[in-house]
Amino acid sequence: xxxxxxxxxxxxxxxxxxxxxxxxxxxxxxxxxxxxxxxxxxxxxxxxxxxxxxxxxxxxxxxxxxxxxxxxxxxxxxxxxxxxxxxxxxxxxxxxxxxxxxxxxxxxxxxxxxxxxxxxxxxxxxxxxxxxxxxxxxxxxxxxxxxxxxxxxxxxxxxxxxxxxxxxxxxxxxxxxxxxxxxxxxxxxxxxxxxxxxxxxxxxxxxxxxxxxxxxxxxxxxxxxxxxxxxxxxxxxxxxxxxxxxxxxxxxxxxxxxxxxxxxxxxxxxxxxxxxxxxxxxxxxxxxxxxxxxxxxxxxxxxxxxxxxxxxxxxxxxxxxxxxxxxxxxxxxxxxxxxxxxxxxxxxxxxxxxxxxxxxxxxxxxxxxxxxxxxxxxxxxxxxxxxxxxxxxxxxxxxxxxxxxxxxxxxxxxxxxxxxxxxxxxxxxxxxxxxxxxxxxxxxxxxxxxxxxxxxxxxxxxxxxxxxxxxxxxxx
RNA sequence: CGGGGCGUGGCUCAGUCUGGUUUAGAGCGCUGCCUUCGGGAGGCAGAGGUCGCCGGUUCGAAUCCGGCCGCCCCGACCA
Numbered sequence: 001x002x003x004x005x006x007x008x009x010x011x012x013x014x015x016x017x018x019x020x021x022x023x024x025x026x027x028x029x030x031x032x033x034x035x036x037x038x039x040x041x042x043x044x045x046x047x048x049x050x051x052x053x054x055x056x057x058x059x060x061x062x063x064x065x066x067x068x069x070x071x072x073x074x075x076x077x078x079x080x081x082x083x084x085x086x087x088x089x090x091x092x093x094x095x096x097x098x099x100x101x102x103x104x105x106x107x108x109x110x111x112x113x114x115x116x117x118x119x120x121x122x123x124x125x126x127x128x129x130x131x132x133x134x135x136x137x138x139x140x141x142x143x144x145x146x147x148x149x150x151x152x153x154x155x156x157x158x159x160x161x162x163x164x165x166x167x168x169x170x171x172x173x174x175x176x177x178x179x180x181x182x183x184x185x186x187x188x189x190x191x192x193x194x195x196x197x198x199x200x201x202x203x204x205x206x207x208x209x210x211x212x213x214x215x216x217x218x219x220x221x222x223x224x225x226x227x228x229x230x231x232x233x234x235x236x237x238x239x240x241x242x243x244x245x246x247x248x249x250x251x252x253x254x255x256x257x258x259x260x261x262x263x264x265x266x267x268x269x270x271x272x273x274x275x276x277x278x279x280x281x282x283x284x285x286x287x288x289x290x291x292x293x294x295x296x297x298x299x300x301x302x303x304x305x306x307x308x309x310x311x312x313x314x315x316x317x318x319x320x321x322x323x324x325x326x327x328x329x330x331x332x333x334x335x336x337x338x339x340x341x342x343x344x345x346x347x348x349x350x351x352x353x354x355x356x357x358x359x360x361x362x363x364x365x366x367x368x369x370x371x372x373x374x375x376x377x378x379x380x381x382x383x384x385x386x387x388x389x390x391x392x393x394x395x396x397x398x399x400x401x402x403x404x405x406x407x408x409x410x411x412x413x414x415x416x417x418x419x420x421x422x423x424x425x426x427x428x429x430x431x432x433x434x435x436x437x438x439x440x441x442x443x444x445x446x447x448x449x450x451x452x453x454x455x456x457x458x459x460x461x462x463x464x465x466x467x468x469x470x471x472x473x474x475x476x
Numbered sequence: 477c478g479g480g481g482c483g484u485g486g487c488u489c490a491g492u493c494u495g496g497u498u499u500a501g502a503g504c505g506c507u508g509c510c511u512u513c514g515g516g517a518g519g520c521a522g523a524g525g526u527c528g529c530c531g532g533u534u535c536g537a538a539u540c541c542g543g544c545c546g547c548c549c550c551g552a553c554c555a
Contacts, residue, residue: 004488004504013549032547087553109555143477143553150554203555223555260555293514300513330515337515348514358514442551 005338007274012218019268020147023277023339033145033152037261040339043285044264045155049135051187051283052157052259055179061131061159066113068137069104074112077237081111084204088140090152106139111205111230111256114160115238122252124243125164129172133159148265149222149476156260162240162252166231169253173229176257177210180225188263189280189393190214190270191401192224193422193471195447200431203256207231213446213471215401216269219421221446221473224266227257265476270397271363277340278362280393281386286320288382289341293329293348306352306375310345313378317386337362342389343382363389363396414460414472418443422473426466428459436461437472446471 005022006014020026025041028034037045053063072091075082090106093099107113118130139153159176163169177194184190192212202209206228214224234240235251244250271278281287292307294300307321320341322332329346336344346358357378361369373381404421408414417423418441427433427445438444448468459466 017549028547030546084554138555140554142555144551154555156555226555258555262555291514295513328513328515328517330513330517332516333514334516346514350514 026147035147035151047283056133061133064132066110070107070113072103072105078205081205090139108140115234118162119238119240122242128164130162154261156258158258161255166253169255173227173255177227181212187282191398195449198445203228211447214266219404221475222266225259230254276338279340281342281390286341287317288319288343289336290321290345291332299349302352306347415441418472422471425460426457427470428464428466433461443472443474446473
């Protein structure tokens with residue numbers, strides 16, 4: 001175990017807090033519930049952002065920016081929306097030293113302002129679809145903050161689209177959910193369960209909400225992204241209408257979808273171990289760290305000379321050379337393991353003499369993760385190894401998800417199953433049954449699976465006829 | 477909002493019960509010099525604290541009393 005780091009088995013929540021802070025991803029800000037995202041954590045977020053932004057643009061979306069302040073009255077235009085969000089709003093009532101005529105809310109999400117603007121911009125079916133995304137901060141006055149997982153202010157992207165038909169909007173909602181799932185799998189090495197939210201967990205104001213749920217290292221679920229079918233609810237509330245080719249006037253069909261800095265928490269909790277973070281190579285700020293080893297000044301010059309050549313050879317990767325003078329190699333090994341750098345290159349006098357380096361895999365501690373690689377073809381070996389690590393992380397997470405997912409037949413089995421993982425079981429659709437599970441086991445319905453068996457079954461709670469299988473789990 | 481914990485150098489804490497031998501300490505970190513460096517190095521010399529805030533008791537308060545503020549953790553709300 002790393003020095004001063006609580007083990008995951010001992011106290012997972014504490015381990016999480018310590019890793020986030022010791023690895024310098026984030027730190028507590030002076031205001032309760034707020035955090036400072038430190039450079040290393042922000043670099044990780046930038047990579048998340050880059051990978052998603054490419055996917056959004058490849059599917060025809062454009063970025064824009066809408067304001068932080070929203071007139072309080074906007075929230076009230078959609079009944080469910082205001083009911084859902086008013087408990088967690090931060091409201092500005094004074095500006096420039098004067099009481100404002102109308103209070104401004106600090107956006108908790110932007111459907112309302114964006115709806116207002118879309119009403120102005122959209123006239124005709126020729127203007128559709130509108131496919132806009134924004135990268136922004138939002139504020140929700142949460143009762144129980146936790147670093148990255150639930151902070152008062154957080155960073156995210158929120159996509160907002162408007163369409164001429166219901167089918168088109170529904171296709172958009174599914175397309176974005178698929179993009180999130182593909183991103184999580186291929187970039188973050190996180191396998192997810194896709195599904196629809198139950199009515200009680202649905203976004204305030206949506207017709208349907210879809211989610212990707214990931215399993216953390218303690219078996220709990222984390223909603224990692226969402227995609228909402230808003231139907232015509234917001235279009236009606238904000239008068240977003242368009243004229244059809246036939247001359248009629250119709251309300252648009254809108255969607256919204258988002259992924260936040262919470263996802264950083266998922267990366268930490270899915271892959272990390274008792275030494276600290278393990279970052280997936282595709283998103284890691286440093287994919288490779290070079291630790292030079294020397295005794296004398298002669299050796300130092302020699303080794304650093306070789307390290308420069310390695311740096312040049314690995315120009316296609318994100319590489320960090322740790323040439324800090326006063327620290328020993330052993331300290332640096334542990335330090336970069338805490339920070340989750342996927343691959344370490346060790347170069348000492350012995351390696352220089354043998355024209356090789358030692359590669360050490362973060363995901364495979366100890367001797368079996370180390371291998372000597374000759375200078376020539378170093379880039380090829382590193383590229384291959386990073387790919388291997390990326391695949392190994394995904395496979396490990398996939399196996400963990402599979403091992404900790406059960407299919408209880410009885411209510412008692414369900415309650416014990418959710419203590420350490422996901423439970424897939426029949427659900428009759430009744431909110432009472434859902435509430436009972438929550439009250440007695442603290443687990444909630446994370447989603448209703450897309451892939452449903454053809455036959456029906458008996459509700460795991462009440463035994464009534466059930467048409468759908470639900471994923472139950474305790475959630476963050 | 478309920479439950480628990482905590483406010484003492486940058487960090488983790490001891491000292492508080494039983495007020496005065498403490499000129500407020502330790503470990504880690506930090507600064508300088510020297511020796512080290514293949515899995516968390518060592519020596520020497522330094523810098524750094526109005527003990528969360530306000531008031532009270534007392535000859536004397538980090539320590540006792542009253543009030544206030546803040547933070548963390550666990551639950552209810554949620555990306």
